[in-house]
Amino acid sequence: MAGAKRGCLAVVAFVLVLMLALAAAGAWWWQQRGFADTALTPDAPSVVIASGDSFSTVLGKLREAGVDEGNDLQWQLLARQLDAAGKLKVGEYSLDPAPTPRELLQRMRQGKVIQHKVTIIEGWNIRQLRAALAKASPLEHKTTDLDDAALMAALGFPDQHPEGRFLPETYVYQRGDSDLDVLKRAHAAMEKELASAWESRADDLPLESPYQLLTLASIIEKETGLASERPQIAGVFARRLKMGMRLQTDPTVIYGIGSAYDGNIRKIHLSTDTPYNTYTRAGLTPTPIAMPSRDALRAAANPAPGDALYFVAVGDGSGAHEFSATYAEHTAAVARYLQRLRASRQAQQE
Template sequence: MAFIKTVFLSAMVAAAAAGVGFAYWAQQPITEQEPAIAFTITPGSGAHAAGQQIAEAGVPIEPLLFNLLARVSAKSGKLKAGSYELKPGTTPMRLINQLARGEFAQESLTIIEGWTFKQMRLAMAAHEGLKHDTAQLSDQALMARITPEYKLPEGLFFPDTYLFAKGASDMQVFKQAHAMLMERLREAWEKRDPALPYKSAYEALTMASIVEKETGQKSERTMIAGVFVNRLKLGMLLQTDPTVIYGMGERYEGKIRKRDLEGDNPYNTYTRAGLPPTPIALPGAQSLTAALAPAKTDALYFVARGDGTSQFSGNLPDHNRAVNQYQR
């Protein structure tokens, strides 16, 4: 009888020690080494399969212990499929919680102010963290999936840095960037001066894209917009080179020639009055603001000084003198 009690007590002590050891293990870092280790849990995986996939990806963890911890913590049936990263210092318990909450590996993509939609699509297509669900869609087909309101995509996506889970659909980013642009445009349109010569928010967006391409000086954007607004009100040609360049497309090789200014197309603002039919780039927040809150100015002309700034003039003789001074 004494022997049985001794064996029983020994078993109890061993079990308690094992429990303490297991609890200690669950709170210790799996690894402290850089860099983070990427791994993927496939759909339909239980805790046992998830543990094996994590270990096979190079995470130094014992699948049986991982499976046991998932069950003991009541998270076994809550682990979410997806792409993850094990960062240095992560404990087994933190890893279980990460998978149960679906804290997927984060990726990012920055869309640059002034890019064309073509440049945006190329950047999206080159991003390895995205699932390229839209690769075979034309621009028009892509827009049809995003919104019934517009057929052509130029200017309709907001330049910003977007975060997404690794392996997310590129459609998710397209929709997010479009929704952000429409929200920013709506806010700016609601605050506009009613005297502005725009028939719609889309026309204001087109103006914003021209302002975006005309200057890299953020401080001058309201003045640039003021000049173009004045020209629109007077019925003058906008005569802005970025629209000509956009209309040339692949023919543009870094220089505009006289024949390019004289060759008529819908985007040549030297031959056609008013705004071009669509935006010519993706405008940022400051260009949107400038287009809908332009500077109050009498200027009708501007010319680059050569230092990144512009000289503004209210009449043609003054403008010609500025051109002679700064460009000839």
């Protein structure tokens, strides 16, 4: 009888211990789940995983970023649960808006790093492009001390002039990428678009090479105030080239002036001969004068038909031009433009 009682007590004790253990396990499970799915409260906007960082190192960086939620064991167990331990990818990860520990480790496991952006604007020249890249952060700057020739050599194209060689586009990069990485992508994108435009060019196009197409497209880009007019402007220049007429376009003159240009083009500029002065020299400029867009490349490859040989700004603020077939018509259009310009200035003074 006594033995039976002792047996019953042992069973009761075992059940109690088991219940306590289950209760403790349940409490821990709820605590772990609450930790894993509660948003963090970091002080820093991001954290960077470098090559060779251990999980302990990453945890240390999170602590430095102000993440004080959870203990190391909780983070380690969650990482194992998510199959993230030892598999976190290098890069910069956002902590703003604050993720949960589960979301953060999943991002790090999948390599969903912060994507930064830099935009090359249509019509920029190489000086403007390089200045924009120099300001881009956190882009690494490897070209600061390189001149244009050394830059192109670093890109693998030592015989190329840099002007016009980079496609205007928004490029996504991540921390650790350099300006050379962005330029390589922009150069490859321009090569692809230029090849496509050249392949689809009109049969009677007065151009001998893709580089001449790139050059003409850059001039069209700088002359265009209204995107829809690119094919018409291309048509004017194509007809002039066929007839042997000088292009007589101000943007080429301005490019030839270079950094000395103060925002005003004067008569002396138009008469001073430079390799880029299309008032004094026939044909295309020796290099492009800007970074042309896809649309400018396509317009240069397939100019709009017509008989216009001249154009001048309308002067109403729209960016539109008035196109003319004869010099007399053009002279009248210029007079109308100057009249609108004087009226606009007078209105501003009143």
